[in-house]
Amino acid sequence: MTTTTAGDFDLVVIGGGPGGYAAALYAASAGMRVAVVEKEKVGGTCLLKGCVPTKEFLETASVYRTVSNAKEFGVEAGQPVVDFSISQDRKQKVVDHLQRGLTGLMRSRGIEILQGKGTLTPSHKVRISSGEEIAGRHILLASGSVPRTIPGFDIDGKTVITSDELLSLSDLPSSAVVIGGGAIGCEFASFLSDLGVHITILEALPRILAGCDSDVVTVVARSFRKRGIEVKTNVQVHGHRPNEHGKGTTVIYGQGEELNVDVVIVSVGRRPYTEGLLAPGTGVSVSAKGFVEVDPRMRTTADGVWAVGDLVDTPQLAHVGFAEAIVAVKDMLGEDAVPVDYTKVPWCIYCHPEVAFVGLTEEAALSAGYEVVVKKDPLGGNSRARILGETDGLVKVVAERNPDGHPGRVLGVHMVGPWVTEQLGQAYLSVNWEAAPEEIAQFIQPHPTLSEAFGETMLAITGRGLHVG
Numbered sequence: 036m037t038t039t040t041a042g043d044f045d046l047v048v049i050g051g052g053p054g055g056y057a058a059a060l061y062a063a064s065a066g067m068r069v070a071v072v073e074k075e076k077v078g079g080t081c082l083l084k085g086c087v088p089t090k091e092f093l094e095t096a097s098v099y100r101t102v103s104n105a106k107e108f109g110v111e112a113g114q115p116v117v118d119f120s121i122s123q124d125r126k127q128k129v130v131d132h133l134q135r136g137l138t139g140l141m142r143s144r145g146i147e148i149l150q151g152k153g154t155l156t157p158s159h160k161v162r163i164s165s166g167e168e169i170a171g172r173h174i175l176l177a178s179g180s181v182p183r184t185i186p187g188f189d190i191d192g193k194t195v196i197t198s199d200e201l202l203s204l205s206d207l208p209s210s211a212v213v214i215g216g217g218a219i220g221c222e223f224a225s226f227l228s229d230l231g232v233h234i235t236i237l238e239a240l241p242r243i244l245a246g247c248d249s250d251v252v253t254v255v256a257r258s259f260r261k262r263g264i265e266v267k268t269n270v271q272v273h274g275h276r277p278n279e280h281g282k283g284t285t286v287i288y289g290q291g292e293e294l295n296v297d298v299v300i301v302s303v304g305r306r307p308y309t310e311g312l313l314a315p316g317t318g319v320s321v322s323a324k325g326f327v328e329v330d331p332r333m334r335t336t337a338d339g340v341w342a343v344g345d346l347v348d349t350p351q352l353a354h355v356g357f358a359e360a361i362v363a364v365k366d367m368l369g370e371d372a373v374p375v376d377y378t379k380v381p382w383c384i385y386c387h388p389e390v391a392f393v394g395l396t397e398e399a400a401l402s403a404g405y406e407v408v409v410k411k412d413p414l415g416g417n418s419r420a421r422i423l424g425e426t427d428g429l430v431k432v433v434a435e436r437n438p439d440g441h442p443g444r445v446l447g448v449h450m451v452g453p454w455v456t457e458q459l460g461q462a463y464l465s466v467n468w469e470a471a472p473e474e475i476a477q478f479i480q481p482h483p484t485l486s487e488a489f490g491e492t493m494l495a496i497t498g499r500g501l502h503v504g
């Protein structure tokens with residue numbers, strides 16, 4: 036066994052996903068000597084089997100829709116045909132390119148990437164499955180999450196799959212049940228349906244996209260319905276019965292209803308991945324739900340050990356992992372780290388139509404006791420949306436009501452429609468700066484753009500709209 040001496044590394048990170056690699060890059064930029072222990076390749080769920088490959092397939096679906104609608108623009112392109120193996124190859128090229136770039140970037144900053152599974156020992160060293168044991172002045176746990184599963188739906192990788200397997204299918208099924216209508220379920224349902232797969236979503240709660248504003252959900256649900264995606268809410272799933280001839284299965288749900296499909300996609304959330312992470316006696320507390328417990332500066336209950344990303348009980352978003360990594364490293368450096376305000380992080384869901392939001396929904400603001408002023412601007416009157424032919428969407432602003440009845444600080448902005456994930460920036464700044472609509476409305480929005488819907492809604496909520504009443 037090779038053991039490097041304590042202090043050789045300023046920081047040892049377990050897990051090379053967004054939380055872990057961001058911490059490594061940020062720490063190395065600050066002059067720290069860093070090692071990252073990673074059992075696969077650096078990049079994590081987001082780059083290798085999550086956000087990036089899913090968005091690639093959503094882009095394939097977007098190209099398909101554009102070609103299908105080309106005739107409306109006077110462009111004869113014929114009926115598009117999908118060769119999913121080519122889509123897979125392209126997705127893999129994008130992922131591989133980014134993965135190689137990330138590895139190169141880390142190496143160029145002097146970060147050592149050590150291959151193997153890392154375990155924190157009671158003496159706060161990191162034991163690697165290769166047999167090596169390394170020490171560092173600071174340790175960061177960032178081992179991420181894995182898909183949750185449910186009883187009655189054992190993942191076999193062929194008929195019952197999770198996002199992990201779906202993203203490497205070479206052929207599209209002709210039908211699928213998606214269990215769970217959260218972000219992952221809706222993104223998958225959206226692109227698979229656009230590419231011709233008959234989709235049924237089975238969701239246990241009264242609506243899909245549970246954390247989103249109800250007006251936004253209505254727009255998505257209407258678009259899904261128009262495109263033939265069946266959404267069944269308030270539904271319990273009981274199990275499935277594989278077909279005798281070996282292909283496909285019958286899902287049993289609700290009051291004994293049955294649905295025969297080629298594939299079942301289980302997307303019921305992700306759980307923290309702690310298997311083998313902590314040897315007994317580390318002093319790191321883990322909650323009943325399996326998350327590593329941290330304080331606002333990402334410190335665990337053990338001195339010198341921090342944790343970030345999907346391993347801790349905060350929104351499971353890559354950019355939240357990045358932000359937590361910066362907080363943790365600043366804290367290690369003795370700098371004044373501003374904790375992440377989890378109530379005001381940006382959320383983006385890339386189904387069609389896209390969803391983007393920040394801050395409180397109208398329902399959440401009301402139940403938190405705020406009096407609110409609300410304005411909604413449907414995209415039907417937006418020139419750019421009309422030019423694109425994509426008018427399914429809206430911008431909704433929720434502001435605190437001042438005693439004089441005027442809108443005060445903006446509590447939340449909720450968007451649904453084309454490219455809203457690229458337009459959330461100014462909404463994010465508004466909510467986090469606690470700006471009031473009158474202040475925001477002074478700024479000029481370029482015309483014609485999709486982003487002007489945000490500015491128009493801010494003008495309108497002050498009572499003096501231009502195009503929006």
Ligand code: NAI
Nearest residue numbers: 215216217218219220237238239302303304305351383384
């Ligand atoms: P989720 O927690 O967002 O949604 C899971 C859904 O499954 C919920 O609506 C839940 O009610 C439902 N569900 C749970 N058990 C069920 C059952 N037995 N039968 C029917 N429905 C059931 O989890 P998801 O979509 O798997 O995503 C995991 C994490 O990754 C989330 O935190 C999500 O925010 C994040 N993510 C974010 C994305 C984005 O921001 N674009 C994209 C993908 C994931």
